[in-house]
Amino acid sequence: MYGGGYIFEESKNGHSEEEDQIKLQKFEERIAAGEKIEPSDWMPAEYRKQLIRMIEQHAHSEIIGALPEGTWITRAPGFRRKLALMAKVQDEVGHAQLLYSAAETLGKPREQMINDLITGKSKYSNVFNYPAVTWADTAVIAWLIDAGAIINQVANSKGSYGPYCRALERICLEESFHLKYGHDNVVFLATGTSQQRQMVQDALIRWWPPIMHFFGPSDKISVHTETLMRWKVKMASNDDMRQKFLDMYVPKIWELGLTIPDPKLKKNNETGKWEYTEPDWEEFKRVINGDGPCNKERLAVRRRAEEKGEWVRNALLRPSEKYTVPLS
Amino acid sequence: MKQLTEIQTKALKDLICRIADDELILGHRNSEWTALVPILEEDIAFSSMAQDKIGHSLALYQLLNKLGEPDPDAIAFTRKEKDFKCCHLVEYPIGDYDFSLMRHFLFDKSEAIRFDLLSRSSFEDLANIAKKFRGELKYHTMHADTWLVQLGNATEESKARMQSALNQCFPLALGIFEPGEYDEVLSSENIFPGEKVLQGMWLDSIKIILDSANLSIPDIDTSDRSYGGRKGYHTEYLKPLLDEMTEVYSIDPNAEW
Numbered sequence A: 001m002y003g004g005g006y007i008f009e010e011s012k013n014g015h016s017e018e019e020d021q022i023k024l025q026k027f028e029e030r031i032a033a034g035e036k037i038e039p040s041d042w043m044p045a046e047y048r049k050q051l052i053r054m055i056e057q058h059a060h061s062e063i064i065g066a067l068p069e070g071t072w073i074t075r076a077p078g079f080r081r082k083l084a085l086m087a088k089v090q091d092e093v094g095h096a097q098l099l100y101s102a103a104e105t106l107g108k109p110r111e112q113m114i115n116d117l118i119t120g121k122s123k124y125s126n127v128f129n130y131p132a133v134t135w136a137d138t139a140v141i142a143w144l145i146d147a148g149a150i151i152n153q154v155a156n157s158k159g160s161y162g163p164y165c166r167a168l169e170r171i172c173l174e175e176s177f178h179l180k181y182g183h184d185n186v187v188f189l190a191t192g193t194s195q196q197r198q199m200v201q202d203a204l205i206r207w208w209p210p211i212m213h214f215f216g217p218s219d220k221i222s223v224h225t226e227t228l229m230r231w232k233v234k235m236a237s238n239d240d241m242r243q244k245f246l247d248m249y250v251p252k253i254w255e256l257g258l259t260i261p262d263p264k265l266k267k268n269n270e271t272g273k274w275e276y277t278e279p280d281w282e283e284f285k286r287v288i289n290g291d292g293p294c295n296k297e298r299l300a301v302r303r304r305a306e307e308k309g310e311w312v313r314n315a316l317l318r319p320s321e322k323y324t325v326p327l328s
Numbered sequence B: 001m002k003q004l005t006e007i008q009t010k011a012l013k014d015l016i017c018r019i020a021d022d023e024l025i026l027g028h029r030n031s032e033w034t035a036l037v038p039i040l041e042e043d044i045a046f047s048s049m050a051q052d053k054i055g056h057s058l059a060l061y062q063l064l065n066k067l068g069e070p071d072p073d074a075i076a077f078t079r080k081e082k083d084f085k086c087c088h089l090v091e092y093p094i095g096d097y098d099f100s101l102m103r104h105f106l107f108d109k110s111e112a113i114r115f116d117l118l119s120r121s122s123f124e125d126l127a128n129i130a131k132k133f134r135g136e137l138k139y140h141t142m143h144a145d146t147w148l149v150q151l152g153n154a155t156e157e158s159k160a161r162m163q164s165a166l167n168q169c170f171p172l173a174l175g176i177f178e179p180g181e182y183d184e185v186l187s188s189e190n191i192f193p194g195e196k197v198l199q200g201m202w203l204d205s206i207k208i209i210l211d212s213a214n215l216s217i218p219d220i221d222t223s224d225r226s227y228g229g230r231k232g233y234h235t236e237y238l239k240p241l242l243d244e245m246t247e248v249y250s251i252d253p254n255a256e257w
């Protein structure tokens, strides 16, 4: 899905002093000219490190993001929704696969990334540490979280690292179907029976704070990312993406007669910017550092899946007694 | 095909319902693996096959609808447990991946042969559906065969696991072929040659793969046969599955979801 609100590490010097200055200059010129960097090209160590971190976080977000919606596949009401949700969550797993592959081109094996995920060493998008309490939550997630993801990913697909950009182009195409599915789902609830309406309103109230958190801390307090922006690793500021999201989706939410739980939310016609209650960044930090409603559960599920599947992976690695060509 | 008699219609509906319920319940079970399969690539493959199964059940329920039954959502999401005609094999929880793979192998083999037989059915609507599904099933069985042979020949653990999964699944799989009330009508009208014929062909076809996988097939003559599902007697696992499946739908079955 998703990969909003990446956490970048503060770098001490922007880049290592030992980097070859001539190579660096050429590298930056290529990026400024809109060229893509490919796996075998020279790149600063800091660029590689931050990209691995970002793509890996994104991949983790896809696989962990499959969990809150995945638990609703077995409860989806009716064939149409059941089939659509199965396909959607399958897509998300596919996104994880694409992204792990993209990150692997930078030198970190998938096994190591997954290990860092289940030991809590690397992060994933904060939104997936919140529960999908009812069916309506899955509708809100598929519409608005995927919408946020698209804004983030379309921006990133114009970045500088070739394999990541190409993966994102395909991912964005699929995300746009998720968004349509989610929107259709929300429309049915919002225009349905009073009970359905209440369900989707409640879900929106629950999900609004995580949605506002989705793009990451406000520019005022987030780590300075000028170098990453120049290197086209980070493509848009958190606040700019949040503004874009609000611009595109708040009118659509209001159109459905739903209430957004922020009395301050309105567009300032002079500045053209949305004004809103500042999200609770302390909570954001608390949740990303492990203390959200579902962090433990999500990682436990992932860890259990890894442990339970170990014998299968081993059996693929060591066909000990007899090599067999797969049949047919 | 000429106008169906009352008994033929009954026989046909019973047959379609059995197949569709198997597809729905196994597709549902296999979908529980989504995002939890041991390998990402396999996760995607397993989900595709689960989606195919749910898609098959939908098409078959649509056919039932054409024969005078309620619409597919109503059939799938409002019937009581005793009205389901699925076999016990599909009802069991997913267990570990060995169990799920073995079930997938044993079931899909029967399914592929069944649709092959049905593609020559005198009931044209069913024959047409069967022809379409047959193509998809080819990939499902190819997938299952590849895994069986790989895991049956890999590590000590994988061999032992697959053998014990086979021992557990075999009596359940024999329940697929529980004789039906209308087998004679179905076969004399050339609608379907019958479960007995299917079982014979199935045994031949699983044997080839199980031999390559170095797994031994339990003796069919001394094996239990998990019958009852086709007549509405189910394992303890079906009711909770149906409760879960209909949890949202039943909030308001008249609402549009």
Ligand SMILES: [Fe+2]
Binding pocket: A001, A092, A146, A174, A175, A178
């Ligand atoms: Fe998505």
Ligand SMILES: [Fe+2]
Binding pocket: A001, A002, A062, A091, A092, A095, A171, A175
């Ligand atoms: Fe995705």
